[in-house]
Amino acid sequence: MPLPIPILIPISIVIIFLIYTLYKSLRFKLPPGPRRLPVVGNLYDVAPLKFRCFADWANKYGPIFSVYYGSQLNVVVCKPELAKEVLKDNDQLLADRYRSRPAEKISKDGTDFIWADYGPHYVKVRKLCTVELFSPKRLEALRPVREDEVTDMIQALFDASTSPEGAGKSLVLREFLSTVSFNNITRLILGKRYMDLKGSLNEEGQEFKGIAMDRIKISMNISLAEYVPWLRWFFKVDNVGPAKYLDRREVFTRKIMEERNVALMNENKQHFVDALLSLQKQYDLSEDTVVGLLWDMIAAGMDTTAVIAEWTMAELLRHPRVIQKAQEELDRVIGSDRVMSEADFINLPYLQALTKEALRLHPSTPLMLPHRASTNVKVGGYDIPKDTIVHVNVWAIGRDPDVWKNPLEFRPERFLEEDIDVKGNDFRVLPFGAGRRICPGAQLGINMVTSMLGHLLHHFNWSPAPGVKPEEIDITERPGAVSFMLNPLHCVATPRLPAHLYKSQSTA
Template sequence: MGLRRGKGLQEEYNNSGKSLLVKKYLGAVAFNNITRLAFGKRFVNSEGLMDEQGQEFKAIVSNGLKLGASLAMAEHIPWLRWLFPLEEEAFAKHGARRDRLTRAIMEEHTLARQKSGGAKQHFVDALLTLQDQYDLSEDTIIGLLWDMITAGMDTTAISVEWAMAELIKNPRVQEKAQEELDRVIGYQRVLTESDFSNLPYLQSVAKEALRLHPPTPLMLPHRANSNVKVGGYDIPKGSNVHVNVWAVARDAAVWESPTEFQPERFLEVDVDMKGHDFRLLPFGAGRRVCPGAQLGINLVTSMLGHLLHHFSWAPPNGLKPEEIDMSENPGLVTYMRTPLQAVPTPRLPTHLYKRVAVDM
């Protein structure tokens, strides 16, 4: 896979003290990561220009989130449903548009496999290769692909933006994470996934960011398939249930100093965040736990590691760290109300910022 290791940031930061919109770069990285994992495709060229298929892809994702938000409002506030009618025609058009693009990409992979005589290690190829063995319909494959895409793209960028805001607001934590990166990786190479196990503090930073700022604060809705009692409350069969993981992660009865960004807490106590410890549930739990939980953790850890290893980060000129706006924009996913602006300072030799080409 072709990997652009900080090159865009380096190019834009040739002028000292330049403030950058962090969200812009995080969104691009998350988009490239997910599309390359799912489809083995890079829709953005070395100049940063997105091709026509990539633009269509992003438009479909954006439209899907918009339609999903209107559906959630209609589903979960019944007495306001008349204000949010379900746009069945719009949903049908969106589905057809999504399926048309996905089938075109699937056909490209089928032809490539027939020509090469084997399948590459991309998610779409894995699904197509196992289609007959597990009786997977084309619709099922398309659904699985888009579950991965919609669950992993925006949420990853959101989580890393919150983490970077906390790191800039807490210079002590940023410096401690960089000291660990410098000790383990040094200044002559870049971070790889095999380094994660030797970077416990970086992993704790990612975990603490997901605790304080879960990208889906109420998780995805669950529906009770029988009458149950939870915490003394009766939940009738068919009820839609949301779990407020944001509140659980900030509960003073569960966490010491719950509103403070303290990654050290996870060095002292090992807390699982893949559904086994109910104090921390950014990916849900049980049979409906996010199937891409480990992928999400790895992407967040990798993005944070590269950003901290390659650059030191400070607030824009004239702004003190404690003045960074940490308020949230309400919605299905929790964006920063004020997108993060930051000033990066390169830390590594110039050659480590160059594009590294790897076969996809």
């Protein structure tokens, strides 16, 4: 008597799974990893904080291991030498991007920059970013914009900490950091400010933020069918959400571009949108690529500087001696009769080391964005079959006890004792990635975070919220591609400079 269909289907699935597993194990020498289940693979074994989960698995299975999202093979590396193999030695073969179906939709099949596969299009857009958009000349030209936003943050903090209802009380620091980060990215890229000193958005700003949040929601809307192709018959991808997002984004961006085209006739402000419009024909960029690139930069920069600055301030509150040492340097170099500028960085080595130490311990994207193998390749003596997704756990590498002495200690001095590059040339610390996929805005990010921290430390003394001891400050991460603090940092700011140095000089 033949088996009923409801019983036959799962038996067939298991048999196919076992045959495929045997085939792969015979053909390829894959990295070891946790035992997987049919259909779902290791999906239900992966903890929400993936980078911590993968660091634990590296201790159990080795510094390179396999993990299956459904039937999709992922390989994770957690050592500097293996990161070098992925990001330098085999860089070109592992420089493609894995795109989920939502990412495929919102990137218009990888016609942007972040989600583009490695090839002529990516090389062209990357050259534009490196040579034109993030060149030292352009970053210097836009320095007044960044300094405006930071001094606005200082005024907002001063007003909040000296008001009758705020004096001596704790502040939610993230609110101020997010405002400066938000306004900085919109002014640098679009030439516009949407948020006031109190964090209130104007009408256009609300639309802008709504579009940005829609992108995040769509990107996170991933079903099991992403990793089990035959389930796509049952889990159809949402075409309506991405289509509405793209339409909304298109209308908003077109309006900005038309405004900037008019502005370019009357002024010489070279914000990123201006540069893209003036270079579009020279680089033969499609309209989709111009719009996609603008929103890639917005997505990459809107939260990351605020995230890193908040983590750093949390570590500083847990280590008062570091605050004291940084303030002594600032007082010696800057004094108490002027405010700091980015031009002072060269004379503030401890402040720079402090930023680097924060990037080591708390990279904003602890697993980087995933790479994809364009062909079969070997890493660490193991086979990485074509289309495998490869992750570099930069969070684990930055805390590796075989690489760093007392790796969990927040000690900026380590970056003064040794010249350690954080922009992709030293594989022990990779907050911006390395190789062909390194973040082209690394220097901009470093400058912004260093400026925020320098001003915060120069203008204010800091202490934990009343009743909280330094060691009690919660440094738990929130799950997600970007590593926010799970609970916003509450702290008390006390002005330490003459009152006139807290007044914003904004030119916006």
